[in-house]
Amino acid sequence: xxxxxxxxxxxxxxxxxxxxxxxxxxxxxxxxxxxxxxxxxxxxxxxxxxxxxxxxxxxxxxxxxxxxxxxxxxxxxxxxxxxxxxxxxxxxxxxxxxxxxxxxxxxxxxxxxxxxxxxxxxxxxxxxxxxxxxxxxxxxxxxxxxxxxxxxxxxxxxxxxxxxxxxxxxxxxxxxxxxxxxxxxxxxxxxxxxxxxxxxxxxxxxxxxxxxxxxxxxxxxxxxxxxxxxxxxxxxxxxxxxxxxxxxxxxxxxxxxxxxxxxxxxxxxxxxxxxxxxxxxxxxxxxxxxxxxxxxxxxxxxxxxxxxxxxxxxxxxxxxxxxxxxxxxxxxxxxxxxxxxxxxxxxxxxxxxxxxxxxxxxxxxxxxxxxxxxxxxxxxxxxxxxxxxxxxxxxxxxxxxxxxxxxxxxxxxxxxxxxxxxxxxxxxxxxxxxxxxxxxxxxxxxxxxxxxxxxxxxxxxxxxxxxxxxxxxxxxxxxxxxxxxxxxxxxxxxxxxxxxxxxxxxxxxxxxxxxxxxxxxxxxxxxxxxxxxxxxxxxxxx
Amino acid sequence: xxxxxxxxxxxxxxxxxxxxxxxxxxxxxxxxxxxxxxxxxxxxxxxxxxxxxxxxxxxxxxxxxxxxxxxxxxxxxxxxxxxxxxxxxxxxxxxxxxxxxxxxxxxxxxxxxxxxxxxxxxxxxxxxxxxxxxxxxxxxxxxxxxxxxxxxxxxxxxxxxxxxxxxxxxxxxxxxxxxxxxxxxxxxxxxxxxxxxxxxxxxxxxxxxxxxxxxxxxxxxxxxxxxxxxxxxxxxxxxxxxxxxxxxxxxxxxxxxxxxxxxxxxxxxxxxxxxxxxxxxxxxxxxxxxxxxxxxxxxxxxxxxxxxxxxxxxxxxxxxxxxxxxxxxxxxxxxxxxxxxxxxxxxxxxxx
Numbered sequence: 001x002x003x004x005x006x007x008x009x010x011x012x013x014x015x016x017x018x019x020x021x022x023x024x025x026x027x028x029x030x031x032x033x034x035x036x037x038x039x040x041x042x043x044x045x046x047x048x049x050x051x052x053x054x055x056x057x058x059x060x061x062x063x064x065x066x067x068x069x070x071x072x073x074x075x076x077x078x079x080x081x082x083x084x085x086x087x088x089x090x091x092x093x094x095x096x097x098x099x100x101x102x103x104x105x106x107x108x109x110x111x112x113x114x115x116x117x118x119x120x121x122x123x124x125x126x127x128x129x130x131x132x133x134x135x136x137x138x139x140x141x142x143x144x145x146x147x148x149x150x151x152x153x154x155x156x157x158x159x160x161x162x163x164x165x166x167x168x169x170x171x172x173x174x175x176x177x178x179x180x181x182x183x184x185x186x187x188x189x190x191x192x193x194x195x196x197x198x199x200x201x202x203x204x205x206x207x208x209x210x211x212x213x214x215x216x217x218x219x220x221x222x223x224x225x226x227x228x229x230x231x232x233x234x235x236x237x238x239x240x241x242x243x244x245x246x247x248x249x250x251x252x253x254x255x256x257x258x259x260x261x262x263x264x265x266x267x268x269x270x271x272x273x274x275x276x277x278x279x280x281x282x283x284x285x286x287x288x289x290x291x292x293x294x295x296x297x298x299x300x301x302x303x304x305x306x307x308x309x310x311x312x313x314x315x316x317x318x319x320x321x322x323x324x325x326x327x328x329x330x331x332x333x334x335x336x337x338x339x340x341x342x343x344x345x346x347x348x349x350x351x352x353x354x355x356x357x358x359x360x361x362x363x364x365x366x367x368x369x370x371x372x373x374x375x376x377x378x379x380x381x382x383x384x385x386x387x388x389x390x391x392x393x394x395x396x397x398x399x400x401x402x403x404x405x406x407x408x409x410x411x412x413x414x415x416x417x418x419x420x421x422x423x424x425x426x427x428x429x430x431x432x433x434x435x436x437x438x439x440x441x442x443x444x445x446x447x448x449x450x451x452x453x454x455x456x457x458x459x460x461x462x463x464x465x466x467x468x469x470x471x472x473x474x475x476x477x478x479x480x481x482x483x484x485x486x487x488x489x490x491x492x493x494x495x496x497x498x499x500x501x502x503x504x505x506x507x508x509x510x511x512x513x514x515x516x517x518x519x520x521x522x523x524x525x526x527x528x529x530x531x532x533x534x535x536x537x538x539x540x541x542x
Numbered sequence: 543x544x545x546x547x548x549x550x551x552x553x554x555x556x557x558x559x560x561x562x563x564x565x566x567x568x569x570x571x572x573x574x575x576x577x578x579x580x581x582x583x584x585x586x587x588x589x590x591x592x593x594x595x596x597x598x599x600x601x602x603x604x605x606x607x608x609x610x611x612x613x614x615x616x617x618x619x620x621x622x623x624x625x626x627x628x629x630x631x632x633x634x635x636x637x638x639x640x641x642x643x644x645x646x647x648x649x650x651x652x653x654x655x656x657x658x659x660x661x662x663x664x665x666x667x668x669x670x671x672x673x674x675x676x677x678x679x680x681x682x683x684x685x686x687x688x689x690x691x692x693x694x695x696x697x698x699x700x701x702x703x704x705x706x707x708x709x710x711x712x713x714x715x716x717x718x719x720x721x722x723x724x725x726x727x728x729x730x731x732x733x734x735x736x737x738x739x740x741x742x743x744x745x746x747x748x749x750x751x752x753x754x755x756x757x758x759x760x761x762x763x764x765x766x767x768x769x770x771x772x773x774x775x776x777x778x779x780x781x782x783x784x785x786x787x788x789x790x791x792x793x794x795x796x797x798x799x800x801x802x803x804x805x806x807x808x809x810x811x812x813x814x815x816x817x818x819x820x821x822x823x824x825x826x827x828x829x830x831x832x833x834x835x836x837x838x839x840x841x842x843x844x845x846x847x848x849x850x851x852x853x854x855x856x857x858x859x860x861x862x863x864x865x866x867x868x869x870x871x872x873x874x875x876x877x878x879x880x881x882x883x884x885x886x887x888x889x890x891x892x893x894x
């Protein structure tokens with residue numbers, strides 16, 4: 001290995017550091033801590049997590065697959081519009097949706113108010129579901145996370161050749177049977193991937209669970225860390241949460257093990273849309289409208305109402321400072337991760353050695369790891385490093401430099417790089433894949449130097465993936481809550497933290513403007529995504 | 543005239559495996575050479591070594607008398623003036639047709655660039671396509687643009703790696719002739735790699751068959767077909783079967799009876815394999831030599847029959863398209879060897 005590769009390898013491992021710290025804590029179990037946790041909280045955490053995984057898994061599958069099927073197969077009024085509107089909930093962080101529904105469905109909210117007015121009943125005299133509950137959390141996560149399943153399954157259905165489905169029908173199978181026996185099994189690996197993504201978000205969610213008072217690992221880790229100040233306990237809980245994530249990844253890998261057999265040849269025609277009319281068209285419209293309304297229209301309207309109600313916030317310079325602060329932090333994190341991703345991706349392209357590939361895979365695991373786990377895994381080594389630096393500095397210079405890493409924005413940027421490197425790595429890699437090695441070779445036979453190849457061939461072709469990666473990371477950082485809460489420097493705020501704090505103080509309307517800001521910026525990648533999908537659909541000859 | 547490309551006992555190792563084994567060949571200026579061979583025989587590796595993408599572990603490669611690759615040194619690709627065309631064309635998707643073609647002549651003055659682009663586009667019949675993007679073109683058009691791009695800097699040598707394999711059969715033949723015409727007009731020497739012998743026959747002045755890293759024969763396509771010097775060449779090129787026979791006193795004793803041929807005059811007595819092409823077997827019902835039709839394939843302009851001889855060995859024969867013979871029918875045949883190709887059957891024919 002030469003020096004460049006070694007450095008690359010070191011950076012990749014450094015990115016994997018929090019993961020390693022948490023995993024190592026499993027090798028060094030603190031039995032009394034663990035025993036205490038087992039006797040008190042862990043069974044409840046596991047119970048709630050398992051219920052959440054099953055319920056959200058079922059919910060997002062139903063919503064995602066049914067909408068994907070309607071949009072990919074049928075021609076009914078509004079399908080073009082709905083095909084991208086169904087992605088809108090992606091712009092909504094789950095905790096913000098949770099705030100809006102709490103406001104709507106709580107005792108004091110308009111829905112129960114109307115019920116009381118109509119039936120002339122008082123609080124306690126009628127039954128109404130409690131939104132701030134495990135069931136409420138399931139509902140919120142389903143309507144926010146189904147787009148993962150919709151997005152991936154839809155392309156799977158579109159790529160399926162008409163011939164598979166049509167040959168099933170010529171063999172005498174009804175449409176329904178063809179769907180169950182051919183289309184659905186062919187799309188199964190895609191569905192599994194989408195559901196896994198949704199479930200990872202479920203396990204990583206902190207904001208919704210905290211607000212709804214659902215005790216799960218993320219809230220437990222937070223409480224153990226801050227409430228009890230028990231670092232070991234928090235690490236052990238993180239490790240347990242990590243076990244859940246690993247099981248999830250393994251299930252997904254297992255379900256995809258035969259995915260390559262399902263790969264369709266590219267030359268197949270895209271499916272011919274079947275026109276629907278009458279009640280069938282109405283049903284398809286309803287199926288597709290429902291998640292859009294529940295997942296975006298209602299919460300976004302509530303946010304707008306709050307923002308109008310609290311219009312004075314928009315004139316406060318403090319709010320704009322906060323917005324600027326968040327954008328600046330997000331942009332910095334985006335620049336760092338994209339630069340790292342570019343460097344790692346080129347390193348792998350040039351020296352695809354086994355250790356380097358393994359290290360890069362480790363570095364790319366971050367997105368699967370809940371933010372709170374990364375924060376906890378990062379804080380212990382950084383705090384140790386800071387204490388060493390303070391000790392040395394006091395001994396040599398008789399000067400205490402303070403917490404250089406763990407108490408500053410550096411820790412935050414480090415955590416964001418760990419969590420979101422995979423996002424930019426994937427985007428950059430998919431861009432690099434378009435640049436075949438033959439293109440480099442061709443350019444060289446045409447007399448181009450390495451520099452000219454970079455400027456004339458690579459950069460122009462990578463421009464849009466790089467921009468996409470920057471925006472994706474920026475938006476993810478803006479939405480990120482748990483890691484920011486744990487690692488932010490004293491008195492340092494982002495929009496997400498402000499919204500969280502206002503909601504925790506039961507000042508929901510004050511959470512409106514910052515939340516609206518997050519959603520507004522979050523819409524940019526959704527629009528980009530839908531445009532990319534549209535041009536793909538156009539290319540497929542529609 | 544001096545030799546343009548000279549490959550002298552070149553060996554190439556890739557991650558420890560010997561891919562090309564002491565291979566030699568040369569091309570005169572303006573010639574089009576073609577390397578045939580099954581996939582994995584090392585032909586593409588050799589091409590990539592000539593382009594300078596991979597080093598050689600032994601021997602040397604000379605272009606215009608200058609050594610460009612040897613085990614000691616390697617001139618970088620961009621200084622070799624070698625053009626290359628890939629199987630997937632590798633057009634730059636973000637550049638227009640004109641910018642793609644201009645890519646390699648960016649050092650010329652703007653006006654000359656324009657003229658060269660126009661000249662090449664006229665020559666490939668795509669003038670007016672300057673501002674199109676590659677994805678707007680058909681496969682055949684992309685292929686011709688890729689050729690124009692490679693030709694633009696007037697390379698000394700043009701390398702073509704399976705240039706037609708991603709196109710359909712009909713287009714392939716038309717393009718093979720177009721490409722040959724273009725190369726000849728520009729006076730550019732070229733080396734082509736393919737597994738399709740029709741392509742080789744259509745394009746090449748010289749061609750050879752590669753097999754596990756060795757070049758078995760380097761000849762005109764005519765000689766390769768009619769006078770293969772190696773059983774593997776006979777097997778790989780064209781249709782035909784190898785039959786067993788015995789040479790006794792300069793006569794070949796075999797299933798066809800006793801054959802006399804000028805080729806046999808200097809051959810000692812031995813047991814041999816000899817090549818029977820479909821064009822050596824003539825269907826003639828007046829002939830006394832009998833065969834049974836056991837297989838029949840319609841080829842449009844003709845039928846290709848599989849015939850069973852008295853000793854149950856099979857040969858191929860061509861018959862007219864209009865009066866098909868039936869399977870099981872007994873027919874008479876004549877044997878007329880223009881070229882008789884015999885191999886000593888006691889020799890192990892696989893290269894080591």
